[in-house]
Amino acid sequence: MRRPPLILISPNIEKKGDEFGDASISLSETYQQVLMGVGALPLAMPATLSRPLIAECVRRADGVLLTGGEDVNPELYADKVSARLRETVTLTPDGGARDYRELALIDEVFRQRKPLMAICRGHQVLNVALGGTLMLDIRRQMPGAANHRRMDKRSEVVHEARLTAGSLLAKITGRQCLSVNSTHHQAIARVAGPLTPTAVSPDGVVEGCELKPAAAHWLPFLLSVQFHPERLADRYTEHRAIFCGFTQACILHRKKKYEGQNSNC
Numbered sequence: 001m002r003r004p005p006l007i008l009i010s011p012n013i014e015k016k017g018d019e020f021g022d023a024s025i026s027l028s029e030t031y032q033q034v035l036m037g038v039g040a041l042p043l044a045m046p047a048t049l050s051r052p053l054i055a056e057c058v059r060r061a062d063g064v065l066l067t068g069g070e071d072v073n074p075e076l077y078a079d080k081v082s083a084r085l086r087e088t089v090t091l092t093p094d095g096g097a098r099d100y101r102e103l104a105l106i107d108e109v110f111r112q113r114k115p116l117m118a119i120c121r122g123h124q125v126l127n128v129a130l131g132g133t134l135m136l137d138i139r140r141q142m143p144g145a146a147n148h149r150r151m152d153k154r155s156e157v158v159h160e161a162r163l164t165a166g167s168l169l170a171k172i173t174g175r176q177c178l179s180v181n182s183t184h185h186q187a188i189a190r191v192a193g194p195l196t197p198t199a200v201s202p203d204g205v206v207e208g209c210e211l212k213p214a215a216a217h218w219l220p221f222l223l224s225v226q227f228h229p230e231r232l233a234d235r236y237t238e239h240r241a242i243f244c245g246f247t248q249a250c251i252l253h254r255k256k257k258y259e260g261q262n263s264n265c
Contacts (some may be wrong), residue, residue, distance in 0.1 A: 004041040004251035008061035010102055011044045012069040012124070023047075023094060030230045031067055031119075034215070038240065040247045041051070047094070049101055051108075058108045059212040062113035063250035065219070066122025068228065071186055073099050077133045077152065083097075084196035088137040088185065103129050115221035115249045117242075120184055123209065123224035132192030137185055138205065145203045148182045155231040158182050166209050167198035168223055173238040175227040180207060180227035189227065221249035233251060 009031055016022025027044050033041040042065075047059055058064060070092045074081045076099060081089075092098040102122075106129040107117050118126045124134055135141050138148055150158045157179035163170040170176060178199065188206040191197055194215040198206030207226045211218060223246065229239035 003248060004039050005062035005247055005254060006060065007035055007040045007042050007063050007065055007247075007250065008045050008057055008168075009035075009042050009065045010067055010098075010105055011047075012067065013047065013092055013094040013098055026093065027067070028230075030228075031065065034230045034233045034240070034243050035065075035247070038243045040243075040246045040250065045101075045105070045236050046136070047097070049097060049104070051104055053105050054101070054114075058114060061114065062163050063117070063246065064105065064109050064255045065246075066116070066118040067127060068104075068120035068122065068183075069098070071136075071221060072120070072121065072134060074134070074136060077128045079137075080134065080215075085136040085219060087141065091179075099125065099150055100148070104108070104170050106130075110218060115217055115246060115253055116219055116223075117221075117246045118224035118232070120226060120228055123226050123239070124188065126224050127188050127192045127195065127209065129216065130192035130194050131186060133190040135189040138187055140184070142187075142203065145180075147199065147204060147207065148187070148201075149185045150182050150185075154183045154228065156181060156216045159201055161199040161206070163202050164196075164198040166222075168245075169198050169208050169225070169242070172241050174224075175238055178238060179236070180225075180229075181226060181231055182196075184226060195224075220253045221246065 011025040011027040014024045014026040032042045071089045161178045195209040196212045197206045209224045210221045229242045233240040
């Protein structure tokens with residue numbers, strides 16, 4: 001039996017867990033269910049800031065998934081933030097440790113060249129890690145934009161995203177336009193230099209990013225999306241295909257690495 005690819009998932013942090021009221025890692029089972037459904041083995045990353053431990057987690061994994069959660073600390077990408085915008089920001093309850101943990105995780109993924117997928121907050125923190133910036137609040141900074149925080153329909157499609165022809169996302173889904181859900185109030189502002197937008201909503205919000213062709217050799221697979229395909233994958237084949245594509249990239253990367261190691265024997 002072929003070993004399923006191990007996917008390291010960066011979890012959220014809860015203020016108070018069930019056991020003794022301790023701070024706890026939190027991971028929606030939807031991520032786990034969709035990954036297991038396409039033949040992968042999900043494993044939650046421990047809540048650590050130890051760079052050697054983070055490196056070891058990435059080394060043992062076949063791919064890495066960044067998940068949703070609270071806002072990225074604007075001090076990591078903005079010189080000045082008005083009080084009007086700062087009041088809209090909800091930071092991680094661990095004092096920003098998740099931000100630094102994921103920045104280190106992303107750096108380690110690039111160093112070890114592992115397949116990477118990022119969802120919602122993950123899409124945003126990846127952009128920050130690579131030198132981009134975020135819009136702190138869509139409603140206040142994009143007058144006339146659609147309501148992107150549809151928490152009442154978190155598992156339903158609410159708007160379309162236009163896909164770039166020939167992009168990884170377009171190839172995986174087989175679509176030129178993708179119906180997506182939307183549960184965020186922030187968005188990418190300045191796209192990081194190595195990235196290119198490949199999915200955009202009708203009002204101009206960046207819904208997906210990939211590596212530019214010139215940087216494509218940096219990783220065997222990179223796809224970030226602002227929406228939550230794991231909440232749609234059980235009913236929409238195109239969203240399930242996103243996880244199939246990621247999982248297959250992890251399998252292929254592991255195979256090539258194994259063959260490369262054997263060729264030196």
